[in-house]
Amino acid sequence: MLQIKNLTKIYDGGVKALDNVSFEVPDGQFLAVIGLSGSGKSTLLRCINRLIEPTEGQIIWNGEDITAASQDEMRRIRRKIGMVFQHFNLVHRSKVITNVLAGRLGYVNPAWSLLNRFPKEDIEKALQQLKRVGIAEKAYQRADELSGGQQQRVGIARALMQDPKMVLADEPVASLDPVLAHSIMTHLEDINKNDGVSVLCSLHFLDLVHRYADRVVALNEGKLVFEGLPKDIDDKKFKEIYGRDAERVG
Amino acid sequence: MKNNKKASPWNSIKVGLFSLLAMVIFAYGFQITKVNLEELRSENRQESLVRVTRALAKPEIFEYEQVEEIVNFPIYVPCPTDGSQAPVPEHNATEPYIVLTPSCVNPGEIIEVEGFNFAPFTVGPLRFIPGSDVTNVVSLGRENAETDADGHFLVSMKIPDRTSDDVQYIRATLRRNVGSPHFTQTARDTWNKIVETVFLALLATVFGTVLAIPLSFIAARNLMKTVKSPLTSISLSVLGWPIGILIGFIAVRWVGNLSASIGSNAWVNLASILLSPILAWIGLRWALPQEEINRPSQTVRLERLGVILLVVLVSFYGLFQLASLAMSAGKNLEASLGSFSFLGYFLFQVGDIVAIITPALGALAAGGTLSSFLGRLGQQGSERLPVSGIKILNLILTTVAGATVLGLVGQLVEWLYQIGEPMYTLWGPMAVGAGLGLLLAILSKPKESLPIGMVIYSITRTFLNALRSVEALVMAIVFVIAVGIGPFAGVMALGLHTIVSLAKLYSEQVESILAGPLEAIEATGANRLQTIIYAVIPQIVPPYISYTMYRWDINVRMSTIIGFVGGGGIGFLLQQNINLLNYRAASAQMLAIAIVVATMDYISSALREKVI
Numbered sequence: 001m002l003q004i005k006n007l008t009k010i011y012d013g014g015v016k017a018l019d020n021v022s023f024e025v026p027d028g029q030f031l032a033v034i035g036l037s038g039s040g041k042s043t044l045l046r047c048i049n050r051l052i053e054p055t056e057g058q059i060i061w062n063g064e065d066i067t068a069a070s071q072d073e074m075r076r077i078r079r080k081i082g083m084v085f086q087h088f089n090l091v092h093r094s095k096v097i098t099n100v101l102a103g104r105l106g107y108v109n110p111a112w113s114l115l116n117r118f119p120k121e122d123i124e125k126a127l128q129q130l131k132r133v134g135i136a137e138k139a140y141q142r143a144d145e146l147s148g149g150q151q152q153r154v155g156i157a158r159a160l161m162q163d164p165k166m167v168l169a170d171e172p173v174a175s176l177d178p179v180l181a182h183s184i185m186t187h188l189e190d191i192n193k194n195d196g197v198s199v200l201c202s203l204h205f206l207d208l209v210h211r212y213a214d215r216v217v218a219l220n221e222g223k224l225v226f227e228g229l230p231k232d233i234d235d236k237k238f239k240e241i242y243g244r245d246a247e248r249v250g
Numbered sequence: 251m252k253n254n255k256k257a258s259p260w261n262s263i264k265v266g267l268f269s270l271l272a273m274v275i276f277a278y279g280f281q282i283t284k285v286n287l288e289e290l291r292s293e294n295r296q297e298s299l300v301r302v303t304r305a306l307a308k309p310e311i312f313e314y315e316q317v318e319e320i321v322n323f324p325i326y327v328p329c330p331t332d333g334s335q336a337p338v339p340e341h342n343a344t345e346p347y348i349v350l351t352p353s354c355v356n357p358g359e360i361i362e363v364e365g366f367n368f369a370p371f372t373v374g375p376l377r378f379i380p381g382s383d384v385t386n387v388v389s390l391g392r393e394n395a396e397t398d399a400d401g402h403f404l405v406s407m408k409i410p411d412r413t414s415d416d417v418q419y420i421r422a423t424l425r426r427n428v429g430s431p432h433f434t435q436t437a438r439d440t441w442n443k444i445v446e447t448v449f450l451a452l453l454a455t456v457f458g459t460v461l462a463i464p465l466s467f468i469a470a471r472n473l474m475k476t477v478k479s480p481l482t483s484i485s486l487s488v489l490g491w492p493i494g495i496l497i498g499f500i501a502v503r504w505v506g507n508l509s510a511s512i513g514s515n516a517w518v519n520l521a522s523i524l525l526s527p528i529l530a531w532i533g534l535r536w537a538l539p540q541e542e543i544n545r546p547s548q549t550v551r552l553e554r555l556g557v558i559l560l561v562v563l564v565s566f567y568g569l570f571q572l573a574s575l576a577m578s579a580g581k582n583l584e585a586s587l588g589s590f591s592f593l594g595y596f597l598f599q600v601g602d603i604v605a606i607i608t609p610a611l612g613a614l615a616a617g618g619t620l621s622s623f624l625g626r627l628g629q630q631g632s633e634r635l636p637v638s639g640i641k642i643l644n645l646i647l648t649t650v651a652g653a654t655v656l657g658l659v660g661q662l663v664e665w666l667y668q669i670g671e672p673m674y675t676l677w678g679p680m681a682v683g684a685g686l687g688l689l690l691a692i693l694s695k696p697k698e699s700l701p702i703g704m705v706i707y708s709i710t711r712t713f714l715n716a717l718r719s720v721e722a723l724v725m726a727i728v729f730v731i732a733v734g735i736g737p738f739a740g741v742m743a744l745g746l747h748t749i750v751s752l753a754k755l756y757s758e759q760v761e762s763i764l765a766g767p768l769e770a771i772e773a774t775g776a777n778r779l780q781t782i783i784y785a786v787i788p789q790i791v792p793p794y795i796s797y798t799m800y801r802w803d804i805n806v807r808m809s810t811i812i813g814f815v816g817g818g819g820i821g822f823l824l825q826q827n828i829n830l831l832n833y834r835a836a837s838a839q840m841l842a843i844a845i846v847v848a849t850m851d852y853i854s855s856a857l858r859e860k861v862i
């Protein structure tokens with residue numbers, strides 16, 4: 001179970017990106033995070049694995065206080081949290097398989113990384129993950145030779161390599177066309193349903209939310225303005241989340 | 251345009267004043283730099299310009315074996331009053347001879363010299379030899395004689411103002427080339443020096459690049475910004491460096507002595523060299539398991555630490571043995587390889603270098619290791635211990651660390667300037683350092699993470715910028731004083747300049763990498779080293795290669811002139827020949843420089859196209 005308690009993030013410039021946000025995510029849930037651009041979705045997700053240092057509040061995961069973890073502990077915590085990004089964030093000049101293997105970096109001994117060596121089992125596992133997301137034949141191509149949808153699959157394979165207990169997905173389909181979006185979301189759903197991994201996924205389209213999410217939290221200017229089931233987002237709630245002038249399209 | 255300027259008299263006046271100021275500055279510049287076209291037009295200048303240009307156009311590269319035909323012909327200057335004639339030398343019809351008309355003249359008059367039977371198409375000077383000695387080497391005046399197909403020439407010559415009652419001579423020296431051309435001594439010297447030049451550039455570039463890469467990471471803001479540590483950890487790692495260096499130095503020296511006492515028997519050397527990496531590898535495989543899900547127990551970790559220490563000692567032993575083998579093999583090869591003896595020399599030098607840098611390497615490695623180990627200890631301590639305990643610990647550690655650092659700086663000053671007063675170079679700085687440390691410990695919150703990364707970044711940047719502003723030539727002068735005239739000084743100077751300028755360029759590249767992959771790798775739980783290897787390095791390889799090649803071009807150019815200040819390479823020869831007014835030789839060297847620079851330029855641009 002992930003508990004977010006009174007989380008606040010104020011950036012150096014003084015922008016309050018998260019304002020006293022609290023909610024809980026039971027294990028195995030698919031949680032959608034919605035909100036306008038700039039409402040703090042990315043900030044929230046990055047606070048959870050402390051890519052961004054929260055200013056105040058606590059994040060407690062299975063009883064362990066992430067916000068108080070030391071660097072060493074953070075390494076162990078992060079390796080159990082996979083992350084998928086809007087712009088895929090692959091290392092372009094590296095091979096696909098290297099990008100996938102990077103998911104093991106939290107586990108392997110750093111001394112062996114100096115020699116760019118991974119255990120044999122990891123390499124086999126990486127190929128398996130690539131097969132799982134359907135691009136086994138691309139393993140030895142350079143990452144930037146792949147199309148966007150393929151790159152996002154590599155991103156998912158990388159997260160899977162971590163044997164994650166939780167996946168943070170920051171707008172994983174915002175750079176993809178609708179068909180690809182569904183195929184990527186299906187992979188996330190598969191991880192969620194079959195491996196029992198919690199997924200926290202920020203999304204822009206409500207139809208995706210309805211189709212894939214178990215629960216929704218909505219942010220507006222850093223504040224939590226909605227928490228509930230996707231079907232509970234009625235017109236009134238919608239206007240609260242997205243502003244009075246917004247029109248429903250999805 | 252955001253703010254459209256309104257036309258106003260004040261603006262026009264400003265423009266006027268500005269142009270006036272510009273004019274004054276420009277005019278002053280003219281005077282300072284002594285721009286003077288008059289000088290360019292003066293006859294003296296023009297003459298020497300022509301002479302030098304002509305010499306430069308004929309680089310001294312090839313020469314022929316030459317044969318000379320010398321004919322002397324007696325002449326009276328002025329004509330004797332008694333009407334006697336100079337004795338006409340005997341000659342037969344096949345030998346070369348000359349005829350003068352008239353046979354005697356007064357000083358300053360013109361005489362016609364006609365030559366017969368010389369070799370066809372030869373050239374040479376026609377000179378007046380004063381005094382009565384035919385073999386006199388002193389000569390006056392000079393006309394150029396050039397024979398036609400029949401070996402005949404006709405030249406009129408002005409007799410100089412040298413009167414004598416004795417007979418004097420006109421000498422024709424006609425030269426011609428025989429055989430095929432061969433290289434001059436100049437050409438051979440130039441070749442040797444140009445090879446030296448290229449290798450000077452190569453060594454400087456290689457050393458510079460190798461050392462600039464780690465520096466560039468420290469000088470990159472985006473990597474260092476996130477490096478933060480609590481004070482306990484910082485002061486412990488500061489203390490770790492000197493202690494570690496000392497321990498490392500002693501330990502490696504001990505290994506060195508051990509290796510030396512075993513002797514330089516080639517078979518023992520060879521066996522050690524083969525065995526030690528294998529042992530080290532086995533040890534490492536055991537002590538550093540590739541993947542570990544659970545934390546090992548304390549005893550296991552201690553055992554591993556011990557094994558790693560052993561592995562390190564064994565590796566250094568292997569290095570010493572390698573050096574020893576290389577040196578003895580090099581010496582033998584140098585004696586037996588004949589014209590490939592430079593390979594032996596190289597092997598010997600490599601061995602020597604390894605033997606010299608191994609202790610330094612060990613010291614640095616031990617310093618770094620102990621520093622990072624103590625730093626982690628400090629980190630864990632400040633996470634676990636209570637605030638008051640940390641505060642007291644900080645007070646003590648920071649005071650000691652401050653005192654150590656400034657004390658060491660003081661000792662460096664002492665060593666440099668030999669002041670000889672420990673008050674100023676040891677106790678004083680230590681007291682100041684202790685005070686500063688104490689102040690820092692009092693002012694900072696005990697568990698707060700301090701931006702130590704940015705401090706290191708700023709110091710490195712300042713240091714790089716300061717050194718970068720010193721020209722490589724100036725550095726060369728310093729190194730010539732330090733290590734003597736020769737290419738070694740040049741390598742040091744160029745290498746140092748390469749390090750600082752490449753580190754700056756590289757670090758800018760590191761700063762401009764995409765943040766996304768970095769973030770993604772960090773999110774997997776990778777530590778800092780792994781993040782650099784997997785997210786930073788793949789992104790910076792192409793710009794690093796292209797900057798290295800760019801630097802290589804610069805180094806080739808620089809190495810051609812670094813000899814001007816004694817730094818070795820072809821510049822030394824060039825400068826010497828210019829000073830000796832030996833322009834034809836200088837021309838050969840300039841030509842060589844041009845060819846080398848152009849070739850290297852071409853090669854590097856071709857490579858660049860291929861790699862990137």
Ligand SMILES: Nc1ncnc2c1ncn2[C@@H]1O[C@H](COP(=O)(O)OP(=O)(O)OP(=O)(O)O)[C@@H](O)[C@H]1O
Nearest residue numbers: 011012013015017036037038039040041042043044
């Ligand atoms: N590094 C930063 N420094 C300062 N302010 C930032 C930084 N990153 C984000 N912000 C600000 O914090 C607020 C929340 O940003 P965030 O990226 O979390 O929004 P978001 O919901 O992910 O938006 P989007 O849908 O466009 O990705 C914004 O106002 C943004 O300008």
Ligand SMILES: [Mg+2]
Nearest residue numbers: 041042043170
């Ligand atoms: Mg975002």
